[in-house]
Amino acid sequence: MRSRSLVLLLGAALLVSQVACSDGGLATKAKAAADGANAADLGTLPEGDAAPDVAVAPDAEADAAPGSDVAADVPAAPDAEADAVAGTDAATLADADAAPDAAPDAAADVASGDTGADAGSDTTGPQPATYGGHCTTPFTMPAKQPWVHDIASPVVILSGAPNHRIRDLILPVGTASKLRGHFTYGVIDAGLGDETVELWVRTCPGWVSWGKLQTDASGIVWFDVPANVPQGDYALKMVVLGDQTVADGAIAVWPKGVHALVTDVDGTLTTSDWELFKDVIFGASATMYPDANTMIQAWFQKDYRIIYLTGRPQLVNRYTRTWLASHDFPLGTLHLTEGLTQLPPTVDGVQKFKSDFLTGVQQATGVLLRAGYGNATTDVGAYEAVGLAKTDIWIIGTNAGYDGTQPVADYTSHLPKVATYPAAVQP
DSSP: OHHHHHHHHHHHHHHHHHHHOTTTOOOOBHHHHHHSOOOGGGOOSTTOSOOTTOOOOEETTOOSOOOOSSSSOOOOOOOTTOOSEEOOTTOOGGGGGGSOOOOOGGGGHHHHTOOOSOOSOSOOSOOOSOBTTBSOOOOOOOOOOOOSSTTHHHHHHTTOSBOOEEOOEEEETTOOEEEEEEOEETTBTEEOTTOEEEEEEEOSSSEEEEEEEEOOTTSEEEEEEOTTOOSEEEEEEEEETTTTEEEEEEEEEEOTTOEEEEEOOTTTTBSSTTHHHHHHHHOOOOOBOTTHHHHHHHHHHTTOEEEEEEEEEGGGHHHHHHHHHHTTOOOOEEEEEOSGGGOSSSIIIIIHHHHHHHHHHHHHHOOEEEEEEESSHHHHHHHHHTTOOGGGEEEESTTTTGGGOEEESOHHHHHHHHHHSOOOOOO
16 A cells, blocks of 8 residues: 555645646646556556566556557556556557558658757757767757647646656667657646647757657547667657647667666655655655765766666656756656556565566667666665675665665765776677
């Protein structure tokens, strides 16, 4: 029951935040808190954030067809605490053909270098050498368009601030998939149905449009990710053309043997597992450990790919991205828990979620994890399960040095240790 209590507390906190912030802060799933049972926003990516051969919690959002977060076949099992359709993050690319057809005719322009926006930057902090979408480019907002439904959609917007979200993908080179976005507003998480969304992908030196689609009745949209996207890490924006609100996300397209870093968020980059609630309730940004961003940037400058892997629920997807961006953390994919069974801070909960996810990435892409950061014993267990040596598992907080791992007293004094790691030799 601890996981359900956590969800209800978070939902209630988000409701307080929504009511208190009339200038349009994070829209939330207060409805889930109110009925005490709905796990709809704790669901999966277009086939979720879990790994191959792992049963994952059903997802009420996944009422469209599946896509993929990592290329691999994943059977999805029902979750007694949720009553929706199952999905998984390490899901079946082979099943992607079942998803609604999207027509991003401009997607091939990623390979050709044909871009659809001006150059500049919407991401602060250092950038590594050009690699796919790893370059400094700005985003120019596309023109606002009339609502498809000029009465119903403005009523949805009156529900409150946007809580749009994209589920990030990690794909092997040469693999087609589906990319899922969800567009909602307000404390009741009202879906924006049958409205036009445009997908933009950051390339070098600009942004390119992958086309426009209409959301389904629940506010969900699926875009095709073609198999010919060059290797790289790509920032994404899905824009609601009726009001120019935006969902941010990322796609990583990796060849075999990419070198990467994985890090937890709460209690690892923030100073406590409960900093999220401070931000949500009081509007004060979660406190970051000094130099946590500098430490991740140091790895990024060594050309390691970044995986942000957190026990937070999808409910706070948008908030988490905003926090990372506002604290100058570098581009990486973000993966959150996908059901109530994955939330508990236990071996069978968040540890299983993380180890299954990383296993799926390894099996799909052959990624080589160079180091892992965390604060909990479950982080240690997850990282060990995928072959990380204790000499490369860095733990901060009360569990620092747990079970022979490497203690981190603070990130400022830890920076020289990062400097001793060689630069990544990427394929």
